[in-house]
Amino acid sequence: xADDVIIKVEGLWKRYGLPxxxxxxxxxxxxxxxxxxxxxxxxxxxxxxxVRRGETLGIIGRNxxxxxxxxxxxxxxxxxxxxxxxxxxxxxxxxxLNAGIHMELTGRENVRLxxxxxxxxxxxxxxxxxxxxxxxELGEWFDKPVRMYSDGMLARLGFGVAxxxxxxxxxxDEVLAVGDFAFQAKCYEKIRAIQNEGVTILFVSHNPYxxxxxxxxxxxxxxxKSVFLGNARDTVALYHQMCNxxxxxxxKNHDDVSEKPNRQGTGEVRIEKVExxxxxxxxxxxxxxxxxxxIRINLKARKKVTALQIRIDxxxxxxxxxxxxxxLSSRTQHKTLYGECSVECRVPxxxxxxxxxxxxxxxxRDVLFDYLPRAASFKVELNDAEALAASDNKGIFYSEAExxxxx
Amino acid sequence: MTKGRYINLGNxxxxxxxxxxxxxxxxxxxxxxxxxxxxxxxxxxxLQPLFYMVIFTFVRGVLKISSEGIPYVLFTYSALVPxxxxxxxxxxCGPSVIQNAGVVKKMALPRIVFPTAAVVxxxxxxxxxxxxxxxxxxxxxxxxxxxxxxxxxxVLLMALLALGVGMVIAAFGTYKRDIVFATPFLxxxxxxxxxxxxxxxxxxxxWQKLYMLxxxxxxxxxxxxxxxxxxxxxxxxxxxxxxxxxxxxxxxxPVFRSMSQYFADVL
Numbered sequence: 001x002a003d004d005v006i007i008k009v010e011g012l013w014k015r016y017g018l019p020x021x022x023x024x025x026x027x028x029x030x031x032x033x034x035x036x037x038x039x040x041x042x043x044x045x046x047x048x049x050x051v052r053r054g055e056t057l058g059i060i061g062r063n064x065x066x067x068x069x070x071x072x073x074x075x076x077x078x079x080x081x082x083x084x085x086x087x088x089x090x091x092x093x094x095x096x097l098n099a100g101i102h103m104e105l106t107g108r109e110n111v112r113l114x115x116x117x118x119x120x121x122x123x124x125x126x127x128x129x130x131x132x133x134x135x136x137e138l139g140e141w142f143d144k145p146v147r148m149y150s151d152g153m154l155a156r157l158g159f160g161v162a163x164x165x166x167x168x169x170x171x172x173d174e175v176l177a178v179g180d181f182a183f184q185a186k187c188y189e190k191i192r193a194i195q196n197e198g199v200t201i202l203f204v205s206h207n208p209y210x211x212x213x214x215x216x217x218x219x220x221x222x223x224x225k226s227v228f229l230g231n232a233r234d235t236v237a238l239y240h241q242m243c244n245x246x247x248x249x250x251x252k253n254h255d256d257v258s259e260k261p262n263r264q265g266t267g268e269v270r271i272e273k274v275e276x277x278x279x280x281x282x283x284x285x286x287x288x289x290x291x292x293x294x295i296r297i298n299l300k301a302r303k304k305v306t307a308l309q310i311r312i313d314x315x316x317x318x319x320x321x322x323x324x325x326x327x328l329s330s331r332t333q334h335k336t337l338y339g340e341c342s343v344e345c346r347v348p349x350x351x352x353x354x355x356x357x358x359x360x361x362x363x364x365r366d367v368l369f370d371y372l373p374r375a376a377s378f379k380v381e382l383n384d385a386e387a388l389a390a391s392d393n394k395g396i397f398y399s400e401a402e403x404x405x406x407x
Numbered sequence: 408m409t410k411g412r413y414i415n416l417g418n419x420x421x422x423x424x425x426x427x428x429x430x431x432x433x434x435x436x437x438x439x440x441x442x443x444x445x446x447x448x449x450x451x452x453x454l455q456p457l458f459y460m461v462i463f464t465f466v467r468g469v470l471k472i473s474s475e476g477i478p479y480v481l482f483t484y485s486a487l488v489p490x491x492x493x494x495x496x497x498x499x500c501g502p503s504v505i506q507n508a509g510v511v512k513k514m515a516l517p518r519i520v521f522p523t524a525a526v527v528x529x530x531x532x533x534x535x536x537x538x539x540x541x542x543x544x545x546x547x548x549x550x551x552x553x554x555x556x557x558x559x560x561x562v563l564l565m566a567l568l569a570l571g572v573g574m575v576i577a578a579f580g581t582y583k584r585d586i587v588f589a590t591p592f593l594x595x596x597x598x599x600x601x602x603x604x605x606x607x608x609x610x611x612x613x614w615q616k617l618y619m620l621x622x623x624x625x626x627x628x629x630x631x632x633x634x635x636x637x638x639x640x641x642x643x644x645x646x647x648x649x650x651x652x653x654x655x656x657x658x659x660x661p662v663f664r665s666m667s668q669y670f671a672d673v674l
Contacts, residue, residue: 012411013411014411016672016673017669017672017673018582018666018669018672019410019669072512072671073413075513075514075515076413076415076515077511077512077513077514077515077671078668078669078671078672079411079413079668079669080411080412080413081410081411082410082411083411083412084411084412084414085411085412085413085414086414086415086416087413087414087415087416088415088416089416091415091515093513093514102436102439102440103440104439104440104443104444105436105439105440105443109436109439112432113432113433113436115432116428116429116431116432116433117429117432117510117514117516118514119425119428119429120428121424121428122428145443
């Protein structure tokens with residue numbers, strides 16, 4: 001293998017459990033004349049890749065795609081079923097909260113324990129202790145039994161140890177999800193520093209934004225197979241596409257407004273229908289970035305109401321409210337509603353990134369009349385390749401900018 | 408189909424240093440963790456053999472068991488102390504891997520460190536219950552001699568046997584818990600098949616051969632003899648024990664090695 005290749009994986013297959021079990025099953029099947037199966041389920045199928053020294057490889061994929069299995073095999077925790085895995089260096093898996101941690105021991109004692117588990121000598125651990133203590137920011141809690149800790153505090157402890165060992169290869173599995181923003185920011189910074197020191201990092205997450213931010217190269221796993229390996233932007237875009245397709249399928253099943261059970265609100269005003277219209281004014285499933293969009297809401301008021309307040313939340317597939325459109329009650333003071341009526345929210349320029357979005361609609365005055373989560377869903381596309389490239393196909397909203405040379 | 412291969416060219420630090428470091432960390436964790444949330448703390452280590460001693464003394468009142476002229480309390484307690492060490496060590500081995508699931512699933516460690524830590528932790532209990540034993544010996548004015556140097560040897564052999572048996576329980580128990588649940592029964596049975604509440608001499612002649620298959624016989628009898636009678640252990644018996652330990656290890660070691668690779672898969 002080339003000199004700077006630090007991890008080499010060739011035709012890796014992995015099935016969990018003792019290899020004896022499928023062998024016995026296969027033998028029994030043959031004896032009974034039943035068709036032999038491949039003995040599945042396979043956690044990984046024929047995965048191959050290489051990582052060079054100092055590189056950071058992101059690994060994305062949906063739940064159960066085989067991300068964590070891959071890390072386990074690289075750490076040498078579980079043997080590969082078929083194929084060849086070659087690692088050149090000290091591997092440190094980032095131990096997630098509560099692993100190896102004894103609840104009755106204090107934070108400091110647990111750091112010693114984790115250090116020993118990770119292969120540090122006692123002198124090395126004591127030398128690192130102040131650094132770790134400072135990194136964890138646990139204050140006096142550092143000398144209190146871990147059983148009193150919250151999940152976030154435990155994660156800080158684990159992260160503090162992992163970030164301060166001298167590894168050649170660091171495996172990070174889904175750990176930035178915990179911790180408050182300040183600590184997360186600190187972790188990013190620390191990971192950046194470690195990257196600069198030339199440590200090879202494998203970073204697993206199902207948050208594509210995190211991966212995009214930290215990893216130049218990304219491996220996309222689906223069903224144990226490696227779907228794509230390339231630069232972060234293309235891989236993440238592909239991942240978004242696949243996730244959106246699955247997400248769209250999931251929400252389409254719930255789209256009929258009239259069948260929404262358990263609606264909140266008094267019901268004096270009901271939302272009958274919510275539609276998304278494209279720039280031509282046609283009801284559509286797809287709208288385009290930088291073009292017009294209208295959201296039409298059909299209402300039915302059972303009694304006369306004025307000063308109605310309507311709010312539309314636009315929610316991305318990551319379940320984040322991207323923006324909100326609010327019709328303030330001060331604007332509808334003189335508008336009396338009764339019976340069926342429609343209102344349109346006109347958005348002159350859609351600034352959403354391509355993807356799948358859903359709408360939550362709320363109608364209230366001093367009391368809540370109606371609240372309809374996932375009242376409608378729509379896709380956003382951006383066909384202008386140049387415009388898309390100008391945004392690097394990244395981020396959570398689209399915004400135009402002008403570049404001006406000043407010299 | 409070729410078997411998968413995992414090659415790590417970078418783990419130069421692996422070795423004895425690392426192993427003992429880890430062992431030490433696990434043992435201190437066990438001992439500290441075990442006692443930090445109890446009133447009696449390490450005193451629990453004393454209570455178990457004392458409790459058996461009281462029961463055996465009562466049983467003896469009913470069954471008229473010989474104690475070869477030694478005060479019965481001392482006779483039985485001097486065997487119960489090493490036995491309790493052995494049986495606790497075996498019992499601790501069983502769930503040792505399961506209890507460390509979090510670590511086993513994350514780090515590539517020599518798996519044998521977990522049962523080894525279980526046995527070493529039990530050594531600590533042995534030291535605690537030894538204190539009462541020393542007190543008793545003063546009370547009964549027992550004179551000791553050079554034969555005491557046999558004690559560490561015998562304890563080491565018991566530790567090896569306990570680790571051997573414990574590894575089987577840990578290996579299979581990690582996959583299916585049954586054998587872990589069965590351990591207490593097994594140890595009760597073993598207790599009665601070892602000369603602890605009665606002397607070796609009172610075992611009927613025709614059962615002696617079968618009885619000697621138990622490797623603990625020579626070790627316990629030797630321990631008691633060396634401590635109280637100032638006698639060198641019967642080397643024939645010790646030889647049988649050694650043979651037993653060697654047999655256990657020849658079978659258990661390869662089984663544990665191959666099964667332990669897949670521990671992380673089933674935890």
